[in-house]
Amino acid sequence: MAQAMIISVDVMGGDHGPSVVIPGCDLLLSRRPDVRFALFGDEAVVRPLLDKHPRVREASTFTHCEVTVGMDEKPSQALRHGRRTSSMWKAIEVVKRGEANVAVSAGNTGALMAMSKICLRGLAGIERPAIAAIWPTLRAESIVLDVGATVGADAQQLMDFAVMGGAMARALFQVESPTIGLLNIGVEEMKGNEEVRAAGQLLRESNLPNLTYMGFVEGDDIGQGKVDVIVTEGFAGNIALKTAEGTARQVGAYLRAAMSRTLFARIGYLFARTAFQRLRDKMDPRKLNGGVFLGLNGIIIKSHGGTDAEGFASALDLGFDMVRNDLMAKINADLSVYHRGRLGVANVEP
Template sequence: MGSAPRIAIDAMGGDTGPAVMLAGAACAHARRDDLCFLMFGDKALVRAELDKHKRLKDAVEIVHCDDVIAGSEKPSQAIRRAKTTSMGRAIAAVKSGQAQAALSAGNTGALMAMSKLSLRTIPGIDRPALAALLPTLGENDLVMLDLGANTEADTQNLVQWAVMGAAYSRIALDLERPRVQLLNIGTEELKGTDTLKEAAAILRDADYLGLRFDGFIEGDKISRGDVDVVVTDGFSGNIALKTAEGTARFVADLLRRAFTSSVRSKIGFLISRPATELLKHHLDPNNHNGAVFLGLNGIVVKSHGSANEKGVANAIRVAARLAREDLTRKIKDDLDNIASHRLPAAAQ
C-alpha cells in the first residue's frame, strides 16, 4: 500500500497532553515502523515523554511551540494565534507539505476553524464535515457525517457530504459501492424536510457515482449494519452520536450492576465473561477513535480528548491510511464527475 506518510501531531491537545499522544504514537509505530512524526508542543515536556519510548526516538522530530489552544477557547480567538500554537503549526505543516496529515485531540471548534482557514475547502465543497466510523452489527463499521461541524445544511451540503462520506468509506471500509442513506424521521419518500427530499432526488439519480443510494434511515436503524454511510446535518448528527455513546455506557453500567448484585450473578459473570469481553471491545470508543474533517485540501483528524494510547494509535492509523490512499484526490474526482453531469450540486 506504499510507504507511510509523515503525521503532524499536536502533542499538547487532549486531557493528558504529551503523555498519551507520545504513547499512542509509540503504539502505532510498533505496528508499522515506517511511520514518522512531527511533534508540535513544549519541547521539554515532549522530550520527557519521548524518553519513555526508546524505539520511537528516531521516528520523531520535535518542533517547539510556546502557545497552546485551551479547550474552552473560542474558535475566533484561537485563529488569531494559529501561527504560534501547537495546533495551528501542526495544520500548517500539512499545508506546506512537511506532513501529509495532522492530528489533534484539542479544541474541536478551533481545529475546524484553523484547518478551514489554512487548508481551504476543495473546489465544489461549500462546507467541510466531520465524519467518523461507528460500530454496527454488520460485517463492517459505518461512516457518519456531519457530526457537529455544521448545525445546518442545505441540499448541496447533503449531496456533497454523501459524496465525501462514500469516498471515505471506500478507503476505510474497502467498499466498492457503499450504501448511502440520509437520516430522517421516517423511511417513506414523503417524510422529512424539503431539503432532505431534494437531496434524495439528486442522489437517487446519481448512479454514475461510486455509491448506492438507499433512501432514508431512522435513528434506531443506524447500528443494524444495513448501511455504510449515514448523512445528516451536524446538529442531528451530534445528537445521534452522543445518544449512541450514552446508550453504550448505560448498557455497560447495567451489566456491571447486574453481574455484581449477588453471588449467583458473579458466577454467571465468570461463565459469560468471553461474551462480555467481546461486548466491551465492541463498545469501546477507543477502537473507533479518529474523526476526519472531510472536504479540506489536506487530511486533518480529530482524536477524542479523553482517548487513551490505543485510541490515539487508532486515530494515527486513520490519518496515515487516508493520506496514503489520497482521500482528497478521490473526493475531487467524484466532484468532477458530478460537475460533468451538470447536477445542481455542482452549480455555483
C-alpha cells in the same frame, strides 16, 4: 524503498495532552514501525516524555511551540492568539506544505476546524466541510457525517456530504459502490424537512457510478448497518453520536452491576468472560476513535479530547488508513464526476 508515512501530531491537544499523545504514538509504532511523526508542542513538557519513550523520539522530529490552544477557547480566540504560532496550527501547516501526509489532534474541535479551513482551504465546489465518524454496527461499521461541523446544511451541502462520505467508504471499506442513506424521521418520501427531501431527490437523480442511494433511514437503522454511509447535518449528527456514546457507557455500567450483584452472577461471568470481552471490545469507543475532516485540501483527524493512549493510537491508525487508501484522490475523483454531471445537466437545452 517506499517513503515512510509522516503523521503530524498536535501533542498539546486534548484533556490530557502529551501524557496521552506520546504513549499513543508509541502504541502505533508497535503496530506500524515504519511510521514517522512530526511532533509539535511545548518542549519543557514533551521532551521528558520523549525520553521515557525512546522509540517515539527516534521516529520523530520535534518542533517547539510557545502557544497551546485551550480546550475551552472560542475558535475566534484561538485564531487571534494561536494562528501560525500554536502547536495546532503548525501541525496543520506541514500538511499544507506536503511535509506530512496527515495531521492528528485531540484539541478543541472548533479551533481545529477553523484553523484547518484557513490553512488548507476547502476543495473546489465544496461550500462547507464535514466531520465523518466511524460507527460500529451489527453488520460491521458505517460512516456517519456530518457529526458537528455544519449545522443546518442545505440540500446541496447534504449531497456534497454524500459524495465525500462515499469516497471515504471506498477508501476504508474497499467497496466500489457504497450504499448511502439520508437520516430522517421516517422512510416515506413525504417525511422530513424540505432540505432533506430535496437532498433525496438530488441523490436519486445524480446516478453517480460510485454511489448507491438507498433512500431515507431512521435513527435505529444506524446501528443495524443498513447502509455504508449515513448523511445528516451536524446538529442531528452530533446529538446522535453523543447519544450512542452515552448509551454504550450506560449498557456497560448495567452489565458490570449485574455481573457483580450475586455470587452466582460472578461465577456465570467467569464462564462467559470471553463473550463479555468481545462485547466490551465492540462497544469500546476507543477502538473507533477519530473523526475525519472532509472537504479540505488535506487530511485532518480529530481525536476525542478525553481519550486515553489506546484511543489516540486508534485516531493515528485512522489517519494512516486514510492516507494509505488514497482518500484525497478518491474524494477528488468522485467530486469531479459529480461536478461534470451537474454541468452537463445545466447545459442541456430545454
